[in-house]
Amino acid sequence: MAAQRSLEDTYDKKDCKEYRASDIPALEEEDSKLKRLGIRPELRREFTSLSTISFALGVVGCAASVASTLNTPLLLGGPATVVWAWLLGSVGCICIALSVAELVSAYPTAGGLYTSTAYVVPSEYRASITFVSGWMTIMGQLAAPASGTYALSQMIFSAATIATDGNFVASSRQILGLYVGLIVALGMTNSLPTKYLHKLYTSYVYLNIFTTLAVIIAVPAAGAGKLASHKFVWTEIIDSSGWDSKGFVFLLGLLSVQWVMTDYDGAAPICYGIQDFSALPGPTGLAFAQNALPDRKMLAKVWSRTGTPVYASIFSVVIITAFGMLSLASSVAINAVFSIVAVALDVTYMIPITAKAYIFLRRDGDVNFTPGPFYMGKWGYIINVYAILWTCLETGVLIMPQVRPVTGSTMNYAGPIMGGVCGLSWVWYKLYWHRFYFGPGKHAFPSSLHSEEASSASITDDLYLPDTHTKA
Numbered sequence: 001m002a003a004q005r006s007l008e009d010t011y012d013k014k015d016c017k018e019y020r021a022s023d024i025p026a027l028e029e030e031d032s033k034l035k036r037l038g039i040r041p042e043l044r045r046e047f048t049s050l051s052t053i054s055f056a057l058g059v060v061g062c063a064a065s066v067a068s069t070l071n072t073p074l075l076l077g078g079p080a081t082v083v084w085a086w087l088l089g090s091v092g093c094i095c096i097a098l099s100v101a102e103l104v105s106a107y108p109t110a111g112g113l114y115t116s117t118a119y120v121v122p123s124e125y126r127a128s129i130t131f132v133s134g135w136m137t138i139m140g141q142l143a144a145p146a147s148g149t150y151a152l153s154q155m156i157f158s159a160a161t162i163a164t165d166g167n168f169v170a171s172s173r174q175i176l177g178l179y180v181g182l183i184v185a186l187g188m189t190n191s192l193p194t195k196y197l198h199k200l201y202t203s204y205v206y207l208n209i210f211t212t213l214a215v216i217i218a219v220p221a222a223g224a225g226k227l228a229s230h231k232f233v234w235t236e237i238i239d240s241s242g243w244d245s246k247g248f249v250f251l252l253g254l255l256s257v258q259w260v261m262t263d264y265d266g267a268a269p270i271c272y273g274i275q276d277f278s279a280l281p282g283p284t285g286l287a288f289a290q291n292a293l294p295d296r297k298m299l300a301k302v303w304s305r306t307g308t309p310v311y312a313s314i315f316s317v318v319i320i321t322a323f324g325m326l327s328l329a330s331s332v333a334i335n336a337v338f339s340i341v342a343v344a345l346d347v348t349y350m351i352p353i354t355a356k357a358y359i360f361l362r363r364d365g366d367v368n369f370t371p372g373p374f375y376m377g378k379w380g381y382i383i384n385v386y387a388i389l390w391t392c393l394e395t396g397v398l399i400m401p402q403v404r405p406v407t408g409s410t411m412n413y414a415g416p417i418m419g420g421v422c423g424l425s426w427v428w429y430k431l432y433w434h435r436f437y438f439g440p441g442k443h444a445f446p447s448s449l450h451s452e453e454a455s456s457a458s459i460t461d462d463l464y465l466p467d468t469h470t471k472a
Contacts, residue, residue, distance in 0.1 A: 057204055063211040065260040068151035073253030076402060077246075078238030079228065081253040089257030092390030096346065099353045099387045100264040102380055105372030112265035113137075113352055118439040120355040123366050126439045128429055133348050134440075135425040136418065140344030142316065144263055145186065146323040147338035153179040172327055179324045187317035191303075191310045242404035251397045258342035258394050264349065336413035343395050343414050344421075350391040357384045 073081045100113060107116040114130065114137050121129050156178060157170035189200070220227065239249045303310040326333040359369050360381050376383060399415035429437065 053205060057208045062208055062260070063215045064152065064155070065148070066256070067215070068148075068155060069256040069259050072255050072402070076239075076241045076252050077249040078236050078240075079233045080235050080237045081250050082256075083234060085250060085253030086257055089254050089394070090261065092387070092394065093257065093261040095383045095387040095390060096349055096353075097261075097264045098376065098380070099356075099384045100349055101374050102371065102376060102384075103352055103356065104265055105374035106370060108372065113349055115440040117348075117352040117355070120352050120359060120367055120369055122355075127434065127437055128426065129351065130439050131429045131433060131437055132422055132425045133351055135421055136344050137348050139418075139421050140341055140348065141263075142319050143323065143337050143341045143344065145183075145316075146320045147259070147341055149182050149186070149320070150175075150179050150324060150327070150334065150338065153182060176324055176327055179327075180321055183317055183320050183324070187313045190316075191306060191308055191313045193306045194308060197308075241402060248397075251393075252400075252402055254394050254397055255342070255402075258346065258398060262342050262345050330409070332409050332411070332413075336417060339398070339412060339414040340417050343398050343418055346391050346395055347418070350388055353384050354388055357381055357388065 070082065073085050077085075103116040103120070104112060107119050114134050117133055118126055118130050153175050157175055161169055190197070192200075237246045237250060239246050241249045241252060243249055243252075299309065299312045299315055301311055302308060323337045324334070326337060355367075356369050359367060399412060399418075401410055401412045403410050
């Protein structure tokens with residue numbers, strides 16, 4: 001049996017000052033649960049509810065995200081497309097978010113939806129589906145910060161252009177240089193001890209609220225006397241896409257909504273470091289490194305000096321920097337990477353949501369869904385179905401070319417890229433990984449493996465399930 005660290009080993013005396021005396025029994029009980037499950041806590045328990053909520057707001061980055069994507073629906077379909085696409089899209093995104101919340105509540109783990117998928121998918125398909133889903137998640141999770149940081153680089157230089165009355169216009173190499181600098185800075189920040197990350201995350205909520213309110217107030221104030229009429233804003237759809245369809249060009253406006261409102265399980269890695277104090281390492285994609293990456297689990301290791309997955313941060317910086325290098329080839333190449341963010345992540349969310357709905361309809365499979373603290377009851381299944389239908393609609397739209405005629409420079413490569421990732425990962429699984437990969441968490445070991453061997457292994461992406469849960 002792997003040696004388990006006690007509460008004192010997990011926390012030094014200075015850290016424990018942050019907890020009330022009433023918290024200590026809960027911490028000890030959680031350590032006991034983890035010990036019975038063969039889990040070794042890896043990260044220090046630093047995050048609070050405020051820092052977790054703040055982190056979630058930071059993932060969304062309302063003001064910056066909206067500002068960097070607003071031009072797409074505005075230029076393609078006019079003002080009414082911007083307004084109504086956001087209203088319609090928000091409903092669908094909220095349904096996806098609620099469905100995701102049910103799953104991560106039922107299966108609290110740092111792996112988020114990747115691990116939750118293993119507990120709702122039938123056993124005969126569990127390994128192959130989670131393997132493909134894991135690779136889709138990695139693509140989406142790496143492309144998300146790449147796209148956001150590249151957009152930030154462009155916005156910074158755009159501000160410089162405005163400040164100089166157009167006398168300075170940044171080149172693609174200058175934008176790339178700033179992009180790489182920001183990515184390295186973010187990688188270094190994410191490698192800091194969790195004590196400092198907690199303090200940094202807490203500031204996000206105030207920063208996001210301030211910037212959002214500033215935009216809401218500043219835009220109409222600056223445009224006083226020059227604002228468009230209400231009729232123009234709410235009803236004018238201008239088809240500039242070449243599709244000759246106001247209905248379809250309206251749907252193209254969803255790109256802005258889906259790009260901003262995604263990564264719903266982004267806060268799961270730190271959120272359940274509070275709820276069950278398990279503090280498991282790494283986001284969903286890095287939890288995948290525990291079982292199915294050919295890196296000898298190096299990316300899942302936590303550096304002893306900082307208590308954070310430094311190797312994973314370095315790996316992310318290298319890959320995300322490589323994504324940015326595509327901008328030197330052409331704008332089409334870099335946009336191809338960024339366009340897969342919403343498609344990749346939303347499809348990986350749809351898989352376990354569909355499996356959960358399937359369990360409810362069949363009720364005779366080898367898996368059951370036992371809800372967690374957040375559960376919407378039977379109404380939740382209606383929301384689940386709407387989320388599934390919405391995901392099918394918006395992903396179908398997001399893989400379509402935005403303008404016609406379709407040429408090499410206007411082609412949307414999100415569909416081919418995701419199809420390639422799914423196809424290649426499935427072939428790789430069938431040819432090689434089916435012998436070694438059995439799924440995340442408790443499913444990381446085949447049933448034939450001796451239980452003592454399984455429990456003695458270093459399973460850091462596992463979760464606590466009450467005795468009433470069905471072990472799928």
